[in-house]
Amino acid sequence: MMKLIRVDDKRMDQIVSAHVKRDYDPYEDIDLAVQKIINDVRQNGDQALFNYTKQFDGVTLSSIKVSESEIEEALRQVSEQEKAVLQKAADNIRRFHEKQLEKTWLDDGTQGMILGQLIRPIERAGLYIPGGKAVYPSSVLMNAIPAKVAGVKYVVMVTPPDQSGSVSPYTLAAAQIAGVDEILKAGGAQAIGALAFGTETINAVDKIVGPGNIFVARAKRMVFGHVDIDMVAGPSEICIIAESGANAKYIAADLLSQAEHDEEASAILITDSLPLAEEVQQEVIHQLDQLERKEIAAASMQNHGKIFIVDHLESAFQIANQIAPEHLELMISEPTLHLAKVRHAGAVFLGEYSPEPLGDYFAGPNHTLPTSGTARFSSPLGVYDFLKKTSVIHYSREQLYQAKGEITALARMEGLTAHENAIHIRFDD
Numbered sequence: 001m002m003k004l005i006r007v008d009d010k011r012m013d014q015i016v017s018a019h020v021k022r023d024y025d026p027y028e029d030i031d032l033a034v035q036k037i038i039n040d041v042r043q044n045g046d047q048a049l050f051n052y053t054k055q056f057d058g059v060t061l062s063s064i065k066v067s068e069s070e071i072e073e074a075l076r077q078v079s080e081q082e083k084a085v086l087q088k089a090a091d092n093i094r095r096f097h098e099k100q101l102e103k104t105w106l107d108d109g110t111q112g113m114i115l116g117q118l119i120r121p122i123e124r125a126g127l128y129i130p131g132g133k134a135v136y137p138s139s140v141l142m143n144a145i146p147a148k149v150a151g152v153k154y155v156v157m158v159t160p161p162d163q164s165g166s167v168s169p170y171t172l173a174a175a176q177i178a179g180v181d182e183i184l185k186a187g188g189a190q191a192i193g194a195l196a197f198g199t200e201t202i203n204a205v206d207k208i209v210g211p212g213n214i215f216v217a218r219a220k221r222m223v224f225g226h227v228d229i230d231m232v233a234g235p236s237e238i239c240i241i242a243e244s245g246a247n248a249k250y251i252a253a254d255l256l257s258q259a260e261h262d263e264e265a266s267a268i269l270i271t272d273s274l275p276l277a278e279e280v281q282q283e284v285i286h287q288l289d290q291l292e293r294k295e296i297a298a299a300s301m302q303n304h305g306k307i308f309i310v311d312h313l314e315s316a317f318q319i320a321n322q323i324a325p326e327h328l329e330l331m332i333s334e335p336t337l338h339l340a341k342v343r344h345a346g347a348v349f350l351g352e353y354s355p356e357p358l359g360d361y362f363a364g365p366n367h368t369l370p371t372s373g374t375a376r377f378s379s380p381l382g383v384y385d386f387l388k389k390t391s392v393i394h395y396s397r398e399q400l401y402q403a404k405g406e407i408t409a410l411a412r413m414e415g416l417t418a419h420e421n422a423i424h425i426r427f428d429d
């Protein structure tokens with residue numbers, strides 16, 4: 001089921017790129033469909049949302065907004081123990097993200113100049129929380145808490161309703177714990193269109209964050225520029241580097257933990273040990289059978305489950321950097337000593353007691369991470385995604401006089417005489 005691929009150093013790049021998908025595009029006409037949905041929402045507002053919710057989620061809604069009484073009822077359905085678990089995870093996530101806060105800075109002005117940077121939160125953030133094939137209260141915490149830590153005043157969450165027209169009580173409990181201000185029942189491209197352009201019920205936001213399926217990802221890409229977005233996150237990915245002697249049961253379990261998300265999720269092992277590779281192959285088959293979502297996990301393993309066999313661990317790191325996976329686990333002795341070799345990954349998990357679900361749910365770092373190789377140039381969702389900067393400039397008369405020659409010379413190089421004049425006019429020359 002997991003394909004074994006031997007990689008020799010000379011042809012590493014070709015072999016790896018032939019086996020690792022980069023883009024996820026199973027439907028040729030997906031952009032057309034998504035554009036049509038967004039245009040419809042822009043023109044017809046709430047009515048388009050009602051229609052698409054009926055069409056794609058199979059439910060006729062009476063209201064898009066989740067009411068106070070629905071939230072109260074949901075909270076009654078979540079046990080105190082479950083609330084405490086959500087609260088503990090939220091505390092860890094908040095503590096981690098508070099370390100990312102940036103502060104406004106300004107020079108003290110003693111040189112007759114003040115240069116600096118104001119840090120301000122965006123005003124309105126829209127969170128997309130997936131709800132098609134599974135419910136994700138953990139994603140509510142991961143997306144809302146950094147926004148609130150950044151100081152965003154208005155955080156609105158959209159998520160598709162289930163067949164009864166409700167939102168999972170766990171999702172609603174997580175939203176309450178994270179301080180989400182408004183919750184709306186809308187999913188897919190139509191929800192992204194509504195957040196970007198607004199409807200009668202939904203006020204447009206400044207930035208849309210959060211993961212979702214291909215319709216959500218494409219819609220986010222289309223509205224980017226009109227609003228900001230965090231990233232275009234694709235299906236989950238895990239890559240494990242393991243050496244001889246690593247625990248095959250743990251490796252198989254961790255690979256399957258991401259495979260169960262989605263038929264398009266990918267799970268990759270890179271090892272210098274053929275016996276370990278074969279053991280993991282068997283273990284995956286054995287453990288798959290016990291999973292509730294075994295059809296999804298099996299399809300994902302069949303489509304994107306790979307084991308690369310290398311001659312030495314150095315090559316394993318080169319391959320992992322080439323893949324730039326969302327999650328990278330190091331199942332090797334003294335993993336921290338090898339951290340410097342990791343160039344591109346969304347999150348790195350060190351040692352056999354740091355399985356990927358620890359990061360998905362609990363440790364504190366964000367689980368919304370760059371996928372499809374985009375860890376080459378982008379970072380996990382964080383407080384910084386909800387902050388923007390404004391530059392501050394002040395010169396005294398004396399400082400401007402000293403810089404006058406250089407500024408006017410630069411203006412002349414560009415042929416911009418009005419710029420030059422704005423300096424001269426202050427000194428009557």
Ligand SMILES: NC(=O)c1ccc[n+]([C@@H]2O[C@H](COP(=O)([O-])OP(=O)(O)OC[C@H]3O[C@@H](n4cnc5c(N)ncnc54)[C@H](O)[C@@H]3O)[C@@H](O)[C@H]2O)c1
Pocket residue numbers: 033056057129130131132133134136139160186187188189190211212213214215216233234235236261262265367368369
């Ligand atoms: N990176 C992360 O942090 C993270 C976290 C959780 C989930 N995920 C990923 O998010 C994704 C969630 O996907 P999902 O489908 O379960 O939920 P989703 O909420 O993203 O998508 C469901 C919506 O898709 C739309 N849709 C479905 N079929 C359609 C069609 N034929 N045409 C137009 N629109 C259609 C509907 O509007 C529906 O409400 C998975 O890939 C999962 O792996 C990622």
Ligand SMILES: N[C@H](CO)Cc1c[nH]c[nH+]1
Pocket residue numbers: 136138139235236237258326360367368369
């Ligand atoms: N692994 C997902 C990100 O790739 C996040 C998640 C949410 N719940 C479980 N897992």
Ligand SMILES: [Zn+2]
Pocket residue numbers: 236257258261357360
């Ligand atoms: Zn996960």
